[in-house]
Amino acid sequence: MNIIVTGGAGFIGSNFIYLELEEHPEDRIICLDNLTYAGNLSTLEEAMKNPNFRFVKADIADIEAVHKLFEEEHPNIVVNFAAESHVDRSIADPSIFLQTNVIGTGVMMDACRKYGIKRYHQVSTDEVYGDLSLDRTDLFFTEDTPIHASSPYSSSKAGADLLVLAYYRTFKLPVSITRCSNNYGPYHFPEKLIPLMISRALADESLPVYGKGENVRDWLYVEDHCKAIDLVMRKGRLGEVYNIGGHNERTNLEVVKTILRELGKPENLITFVTDRHGHDRRYAIDPTKIYNELGWLPETKYDDGIKMTIQWYLDNKKWWEDILSGEYTRYFERMYSRR
Numbered sequence: 164m165n166i167i168v169t170g171g172a173g174f175i176g177s178n179f180i181y182l183e184l185e186e187h188p189e190d191r192i193i194c195l196d197n198l199t200y201a202g203n204l205s206t207l208e209e210a211m212k213n214p215n216f217r218f219v220k221a222d223i224a225d226i227e228a229v230h231k232l233f234e235e236e237h238p239n240i241v242v243n244f245a246a247e248s249h250v251d252r253s254i255a256d257p258s259i260f261l262q263t264n265v266i267g268t269g270v271m272m273d274a275c276r277k278y279g280i281k282r283y284h285q286v287s288t289d290e291v292y293g294d295l296s297l298d299r300t301d302l303f304f305t306e307d308t309p310i311h312a313s314s315p316y317s318s319s320k321a322g323a324d325l326l327v328l329a330y331y332r333t334f335k336l337p338v339s340i341t342r343c344s345n346n347y348g349p350y351h352f353p354e355k356l357i358p359l360m361i362s363r364a365l366a367d368e369s370l371p372v373y374g375k376g377e378n379v380r381d382w383l384y385v386e387d388h389c390k391a392i393d394l395v396m397r398k399g400r401l402g403e404v405y406n407i408g409g410h411n412e413r414t415n416l417e418v419v420k421t422i423l424r425e426l427g428k429p430e431n432l433i434t435f436v437t438d439r440h441g442h443d444r445r446y447a448i449d450p451t452k453i454y455n456e457l458g459w460l461p462e463t464k465y466d467d468g469i470k471m472t473i474q475w476y477l478d479n480k481k482w483w484e485d486i487l488s489g490e491y492t493r494y495f496e497r498m499y500s501r502r
């Protein structure tokens with residue numbers, strides 16, 4: 164099969180490409196990515212050596228480039244990871260989130276309609292459900308939880324999800340959607356909580372924790388997410404949404420303290436800063452449906468996964484130091500100087 168993976172130079176997409184090349188060597192993978200600040204071609208260096216892999220630099224919202232690629236590659240499956248993905252950036256400037264996350268999704272699906280496809284899979288997020296309160300730990304997001312997005316990021320992802328389901332109903336486009344909780348692992352861009360805290364702790368810099376650090380995220384090791392996507396795109400029912408998560412809820416403060424402990428750094432590096440606007444309190448996924456229908460269960464326990472992740476950042480300093488020495492440094496100053 165020919166599989167187009169959009170956003171494959173980013174965090175989850177690149178992990179997914181390596182999983183596919185390993186587990187399905189018979190398939191051809193075409194990565195479509197326009198290399199925004201979050202796309203890093205060096206991440207795909209090993210994949211480039213594989214004759215079954217091709218990288219194409221283009222915007223998913225560029226109709227001409229997307230149609231050209233479909234004519235060249237005749238894809239059987241499209242998996243759409245490409246997105247603007249950082250909540251703080253969406254608060255600073257929402258417009259590119261609408262352009263890529265909503266318009267881009269529409270362009271990809273229109274190409275699928277025109278050229279025909281076996282499956283269009285949309286990689287979505289639990290953030291489309293909004294948040295849960297901190298004191299109702301008995302509540303979880305199911306696939307029937309109403310869409311109730313809070314940030315420009317999550318509302319753009321919610322808009323895309325609605326469009327995908329509309330294309331299923333209106334045009335019978337063979338679609339599926341996965342909504343996953345927070346991922347962590349290798350190649351995570353150092354603007355997100357875990358890699359940001361690792362890289363700053365290693366440099367003995369302050370660790371900016373929003374508010375009181377009480378917000379809860381449900382962490383899943385990235386490889387487990389990729390395995391779930393692989394299952395759903397090959398075997399999941401068409402027109403369906405599947406939640407993905409591993410019941411690993413932690414407060415942000417717990418996560419940061421674990422990182423400091425593992426690195427042997429003092430807790431006085433923690434600095435409480437002004438809270439994020441509209442900050443979602445708690446995310447928690449109920450993954451019963453994907454377990455019942457497809458037998459998916461996460462394989463990596465949080466306690467092991469976080470150690471493996473910290474070790475990866477220690478072993479791959481060049482990967483993230485190259486990022487920090489570039490545009491990212493200026494971005495960091497812009498985002499945090501007023502906090």
Ligand code: NAD
Binds near residue numbers: 248
């Ligand atoms: P990322 O920001 O690390 O990577 C995004 C990639 O998409 C980059 O390579 C970037 O260059 C590319 N891209 C951005 N705009 C593009 C465009 N217009 N055309 C082509 N390529 C473009 O993101 P990520 O964390 O890997 O997330 C991937 C997907 O998974 C996103 O759709 C996100 O909403 C979803 N998701 C992420 C998480 C998480 O914890 N990171 C959890 C659930 C769902």
Ligand code: TYD
Binds near residue numbers: 250380439
């Ligand atoms: P993030 O990695 O941005 O993911 P998301 O907002 O999509 O869940 O943030 C995870 C949590 O960590 C979130 O509650 C915000 C918090 N956070 C901080 O406290 N400090 C930071 O510098 C960052 C980037 C996030």
